[in-house]
Amino acid sequence: MGYNILSKIIEFTDSEEPLEKRLENVGALLLNFFAFDQCAVYLLDREERKLNLAVAIGNKLGCQQEYNKDEGLPGLAMKHGKPIFATHSQPNKELWRGVFDQGALGFATVICCPVKDDIFYGILYLKSREKKSISPKKKKLLDVIALQLSTAIKNYECIINLTHTNTKMKDMQARLIHAEKLLALGEMAATLTHEIRNPLMSIGGFAKRLHQQLNPDSSQFMYANRIIKGVERLEKLMDGIVHFSKKDGCEFSTEDINNIIEDAALFFEDDFKRHNITVVRDVALNLPKIEADRQQLRLVFNNLMANAIQAMANGGTLTIQTRHKDNWIVTEVCDTGGGIDPKIMGNIFNPFYTTKETGTGLGLAITHTIITNHKGIIEVNNKMGVGVTFVIKLPVATICEQLAVNSEQLKK
Amino acid sequence: MSEKILVVDDEEGIRLLYKEELGDEGLDVHLAASGEEALAKLEKDRFDLIVLDIKMPGMDGIEVLRRIKERWKNLPVILSTAYHHYKQEFGTWASDAYVVKSSDLKELKTTIKDILNTGRK
Numbered sequence: 013m014g015y016n017i018l019s020k021i022i023e024f025t026d027s028e029e030p031l032e033k034r035l036e037n038v039g040a041l042l043l044n045f046f047a048f049d050q051c052a053v054y055l056l057d058r059e060e061r062k063l064n065l066a067v068a069i070g071n072k073l074g075c076q077q078e079y080n081k082d083e084g085l086p087g088l089a090m091k092h093g094k095p096i097f098a099t100h101s102q103p104n105k106e107l108w109r110g111v112f113d114q115g116a117l118g119f120a121t122v123i124c125c126p127v128k129d130d131i132f133y134g135i136l137y138l139k140s141r142e143k144k145s146i147s148p149k150k151k152k153l154l155d156v157i158a159l160q161l162s163t164a165i166k167n168y169e170c171i172i173n174l175t176h177t178n179t180k181m182k183d184m185q186a187r188l189i190h191a192e193k194l195l196a197l198g199e200m201a202a203t204l205t206h207e208i209r210n211p212l213m214s215i216g217g218f219a220k221r222l223h224q225q226l227n228p229d230s231s232q233f234m235y236a237n238r239i240i241k242g243v244e245r246l247e248k249l250m251d252g253i254v255h256f257s258k259k260d261g262c263e264f265s266t267e268d269i270n271n272i273i274e275d276a277a278l279f280f281e282d283d284f285k286r287h288n289i290t291v292v293r294d295v296a297l298n299l300p301k302i303e304a305d306r307q308q309l310r311l312v313f314n315n316l317m318a319n320a321i322q323a324m325a326n327g328g329t330l331t332i333q334t335r336h337k338d339n340w341i342v343t344e345v346c347d348t349g350g351g352i353d354p355k356i357m358g359n360i361f362n363p364f365y366t367t368k369e370t371g372t373g374l375g376l377a378i379t380h381t382i383i384t385n386h387k388g389i390i391e392v393n394n395k396m397g398v399g400v401t402f403v404i405k406l407p408v409a410t411i412c413e414q415l416a417v418n419s420e421q422l423k424k
Numbered sequence: 425m426s427e428k429i430l431v432v433d434d435e436e437g438i439r440l441l442y443k444e445e446l447g448d449e450g451l452d453v454h455l456a457a458s459g460e461e462a463l464a465k466l467e468k469d470r471f472d473l474i475v476l477d478i479k480m481p482g483m484d485g486i487e488v489l490r491r492i493k494e495r496w497k498n499l500p501v502i503l504s505t506a507y508h509h510y511k512q513e514f515g516t517w518a519s520d521a522y523v524v525k526s527s528d529l530k531e532l533k534t535t536i537k538d539i540l541n542t543g544r545k
Contacts, residue, residue: 206479206506210438210506210525211437213437213438213441213525213526213527214435214437214441216528217438217441217527217529218437218441219527220527221444221445243527244527244528247526
């Protein structure tokens, strides 16, 4: 008999099914085998503070969703690390082994068995409305079953962790490739800008001199003007490229993100009006400061806002949200400009990739580089047909840096 | 008498542009194509201000700047270069101003005027 149920349980716990399904199968089997009314499995949460209900089979009477780690019979079994077998002659509001357990009300016999090996994973909780005696053989069997359950849970957690690590590594790899691309571009750009900027300066400078000397009605005047405009655009591009140069240092100071965003929003105030764009500010006040290069972060928000304006040329809503979460300052810039074509999503942070006639394809690439230089993270949530949300996470300045700022303010 | 300035740049086009543009501003513009030539000219003549390129074959602008500041401590030097990043390099700190090269010479002209005006006071 014992062998039979054990082989069945091993079959269930070792299956390829999701953990909950496996626990359910085992629970149903136990319920049947012990002829009890309720079988529940509670799992300890990551913070190791609560036991949460994973599965419940049979009569769900009084089956609690969770237990604090020192609450009721599950709490007691967890504390002692040993199974509790208890019976009562009358199902009443009595104490069980000196503890009160709401979940045991109305039952005559309960088994509360820790699921653990070296580590505690949770509780297997069996309840019966009738008074039952459990033979030593069955108690022994329950021990083995609990151990088998712990192995299944441990393996499951291992797989989850492994999958998680794997995803993280893939993500890191993608970031690394992107960073390398930018670095290579930066080095090439640094050399190229010098070589291009010098002749460009002669072309533009002399075109300007011609422009001054020519009759404004002549076609030559217009030609010279074309040259000047062309050179100005190229020089702007050169300015963009130098941001990739790793030699181009940052000047970090402690900054308030709301303040930087407000600066950028102010800059575009006229454009927002002209394009009928409503700006919604949902900013958290008294946010912790960040370590940032103000000019560079201004550029980030300039780029994001300029993109949003282009996407919402016929009106829309720009929502800017800031908040403090864990050790990050999270900023969301959300537009209603219809979103980005999923086909090009993979390219949007790549340098020189653009879908716009007048774009240099550097805006988002620079944005990405700047955020990375700030040890931050930038993510895109794209809702096709609705809009785009750029999520920027920047680390909170360390306590020392915050203190330095506060003492500066005190002096003032 | 107009102020005498020396422009040091290895690109001929840029030297010519500076000569014309700064000449129009009423400055007496002299030219040198390399750091060595600039130092030789400084030995012979007295200048009110130097506009100096950083990246040049032979002696680079930072070395020229160091030698100028050793010998003529009060002679103002404006570094003019295609790179932004030299701004952070401490070798350039001895210069009086730093201007990124652009076909628009407005910034350079204003900087020159500012420095010459302060010198006159």
